[in-house]
Structures are given as structure tokens and as C-alpha cells.
Amino acid sequence: MNLYHLRYFVTLAKLEHYTKAAELLAITQPSLSHAISSLEKELGVKLFEKEGRNVVLTKCGQAFLEDVTKSLDILDSSINKLQMTGTGEGRIDIAQLRAVSSLIVPKLVRGFLDEHSDKHIDFRFHNSTGLTMDMIQGLKDRRYDVAFCSYVEQEPTIEFIPIAKQELVLIVPEGHPLESRDSIDLKETLQYPQVGFSTRSGLHRVIKKLFEKCGGHPEVVCSVEEDEAVAGLVGAGFGVAVVPRMPILDYMPVKPIQIAKPSWERNFYMATLKNVYQAPAIQAFKTYVAEHADL
Template sequence: MDLLQLKYFQKVAQLKHLTQAANELYITQPALSQTIARLEKDIGVPLFNRTGRQINLNEYGRVFLEKVEIALHALEEGKREIADMAGLERGTVSIDTTFLPHFSDVINSFRTFYPDVQFTISQTTTIEKKEQLLESGGIDFSISCKPINKNGISNIPIQTEEMLIAVPFKHPLANRKSVKLSEISNEDFIHFKKGHSFRDATDEICQKARFTMNVVCEADDANTIKELLKSNLGIAFWLESLLEKDIPFHYLHIEESENQRIYYLSWSEKRYLSLAAQNFQELLIQHYNNGDS
């Protein structure tokens, strides 16, 4: 059993297709099949169920994949630690966040000082998945609007922003600067689909205010919501950081106190953070502590 076999096994397990995996690995499909076959011979049991061109992990394969990913992440940590010992100011900082526009300025500033450091960005949809990635070493940091409450994971708040109400320019509330939630309980709302973190946050606000939004349109992205607002189909919750120079709608402040959104930086205390990751963490915290947001 060698490292190349493990990486090939991991890729096939991820893609569930030998030809696609071979293409991404830049080898031929027969060569990949032979490598997987040798690995299964070394292990002593088949690791996949094969149906036509599809190939899926069986129960042995699922158990083995967990250990392979732990081993590969540990080796990657070792490479980063050795590079740090050698004084190499390069490497990769991996972040999971759905709020990249908030932090792009910090990333650009960091790369001015460390141009050889690369960033990888992922966007998972659940706190559980973020937790798994942090614990496995799949990412260095998670940035989300909820802390990850688990032993071994640290969380610090790094940014707070105001949630607003967006209304079309022709709406009766368009001449107001602020509004109470009780005043808009009968309005039609345009919103992100359920499961989106901002939707979850506003659902909590509405629950505390004891009214249910009448959501008439759901969208996947902010640009679609803006277009629907311009069509006078309803009103929407919005974020202060998403306000642009030429705003295509009128916005109102929410008078209730529960209108703030907090972003948390989370990382695993049990995983090695490279010097690049540590420096980025320090810059990010300093950026928001100094009020540079």
C-alpha cells in the first residue's frame, strides 16, 4: 500500500466514477482500475460495489475512507509544519464561508504581504458539516453567523452588521426611515430559500416578534431578490453589507433591538495551523477590532 493508492482511492470514492476520476488524476482508466484492484488485494476485501460505470463505496470502503482522510490530512499538516520550520512564507489558507464579500478586503490585504500564500474557499450549508471539516483538518477556519459549540473548537465574534428591511420605491413605507416588525406582519416577503443562513436568522427574529412571514417568492441569490423587489412583488430583509452605491430599492432600519447579525471565526484547537493561517487569523481579528469593516 502506498500514498498514491490512497489518493486515487479517495478520488474514486468522491466522484463515484472511474473514468471521471481517471481524467482528474491524469491517468488512464485501466491504470486506475488496476491501482484500486491492488489496493483491495492489499486490504483483503473489496472496497467498492460496481454497477456498470458507477462505483460506490461498500461498508468496508466507508470505514477505510474515514481512516484514509485522517491520514492524508495528517500528512498535509506535517508538510505545513515542516515548511513553517524552514521559514517558507507560502502555503494555503482554507476557509469555509458563505459571506466572502465581507472578508475579501482582508484577503487582498493579506496577499499584499504574503503573495505566495493561496486561499481555498468552500461553502457548506450546515453547521454540522463545518464542524466536520474543522475537526478533520479539511479547513483552517469557518466564518459563519453561528458559533460552533463543541469541545476543541474556538469561536470569536469578528463582525456585527445591521439587518434592514428593503421595500420598492413605490411602497407606502418608502418615505420612512425605520419600521417596527409589527407594522409589516401582513406584507408579502421575498426571501432566500429555507436552509440559507440569512433566512434562518430572519426566521428567528420573526419568531421572537411572534409573527410569520408570508413568503411569496424564494430565491437562491441576492441579485434575484433585488430584481423581484424592483418588480414590486413584495418586501425583503436585507443586510447592511450588501448595500450598494446605487441601491435599487428603499431601505428601513428595524426599530426592535434584535436586528444585529454577528459573524464568528471558528477553528479547531486540536489541529495545527500553519504560520500563514496564524498570520491571516491575526490580521482578520485586528482588522475588525480596529473598526476597519
């Protein structure tokens, strides 16, 4: 079905006069008549009928006009959005870990928007499980343009750009024997029950490697997926835990203790798909983040 014929149909339906419609469309009247006839032949119904010197829609034409108008409005809106995207405007869909959602990512987005104040760029922040693997799958499914997450090995289609570091600390509940300590060798914690991260969490592997350096593994009394949930269980007295140094720890009934040995820092990354087309606004944001990474 010819798109121009649909636009001709809508114009004629509004003006109800072939000569006026042809003039407005800047085509000849025979060309307009041929277009409408072709459309009616393809549909198998009459769209117009004569009424004096004018034409009016048939019942079929009225129903068709309503659907065609909606379809053209959607198409024109989409075309407009894509044209805006091509000029460096548009929407950027972001997934993020909670650990970077309060300070790191908002600072990057605010700086980028200030630098591109002449462009209309809309950031959409998506709720997720907070797990890096789910964010990576979201990138592959094209639900997200950018993910701020942990590094994942054996993901050849994903580009990881380091953007920030976060210290890992030991947290203990109030009244715990280690509460008076300001720093600790992680080996000293092996005797205490611990709250761990589930195997789906990127931190599970990180913490496992830390304890391998200590020459042993603690008793893990329970495992959960998110940082804040781990801290909540520690505050409730289930055990101690190794977690990222998060601002929320200052408001929970736990004591953060610096880990003197073994040394380790958690890195955060900006993850995007490799070798796929990305709109100019996304490319500009990636460049900005890479240049302003807090490392």
C-alpha cells in the same frame, strides 16, 4: 523499499559508473553495489547490465527510472512545501460568505500580507454554496483552514471568533407603500408578503426570532438561500424582506429601510477547527484577524 536505495539507483542510472556514482553519493562502492543488488532482489528484475567498464539500464530499469524520477520529484516538492510551511510560509484555504467577501475579508488578508511581506503566503479563496453549514463541513473535511461565516450552535469542534457586525435592514421594491419610510418597526411589515431565507441559511433563524419579538409571522411567498437572491426577488416585486445591509443594495431596484424595532445586528465570525495542528502561517493569520476584528 528503502528511499536511499531509490536515490542511489537514479544517480547510478545517470552516471552509468559505480565508482563515480559512489563518489557523488559519498558512500563506498561496495555499499552502492549492495544497495542496487537489494533493490533488484526486492523487485525481482535486473535493473542494470554491464557495458565495458560502465553499466547501462535494462529495459526494466528504464521503465523503473521514469516512474522513480517522477515519484522522487513529487516527494521532494512536498518536502520543500512542508519545510516552507514550518517557517511560516505556505497556503491558507479560505471559505467565506458573500457578505464579507467584498470588503471585510479582503481588508484582513491585505493587512496580513503587508505585515508578513517577507514570507511567501498564498491565499486560496474557495467557491461554495455560500451557506455557513457547508463551510463548517468543509472545515471538518479539512478542505478549508478558515471560514468566515455565521455562528452555528452545537458545534463543539469549531472555534468561532467574532470579527465584524452587519446591520439588518428591511428592503421593499420600488413603488411599494413603504418606500417613503426611512425607518420602521418590523411589526408594521406583518401585513405584507415577504421573501424569506431557506431553513439551511443561518439568517432564517435570526429573522424568525426577530418576528417572534413582533408577536407574529408574515406570509412568506418564497424562500431562497442567498442574500443577493432574496434582494433580487424583492426587486422583482415578490414581496419585502429582511436582509443584511449590503453594498449591492445601492445598485438594485429596492429601498433599504432601517429597522427601528426590534434592534438586531448580524455578527460574522472566523471559524476554525479546535484541537488540531495548524501550520504557523494559519496560526499567525488567526492571531492577526482576532487583533484587527472590526467590532
